[in-house]
Amino acid sequence: MLGWAITFLVIALIAAVLGFGGIASASAGIAKIIFFVFIVLFVLAMIARAVKGRPPV
DSSP states (O other): OHHHHHHHHHHHHHHHHHTOHHHHHHHHHHHHHHHHHHHHHHHHHHHHHHHHTOOOO
């Protein structure tokens, strides 16, 4: 999922450099949403792992 966020960020940067403001804005918004979903799932996974009693990797 983090890979998708980085991909959309790169698309947004390339579109911004080429002057496509609408595409850049949409890609940046999608990248931001995917990144925050990744962070939430990552934190939930770490909490679930701690509750199970496994040590962190």
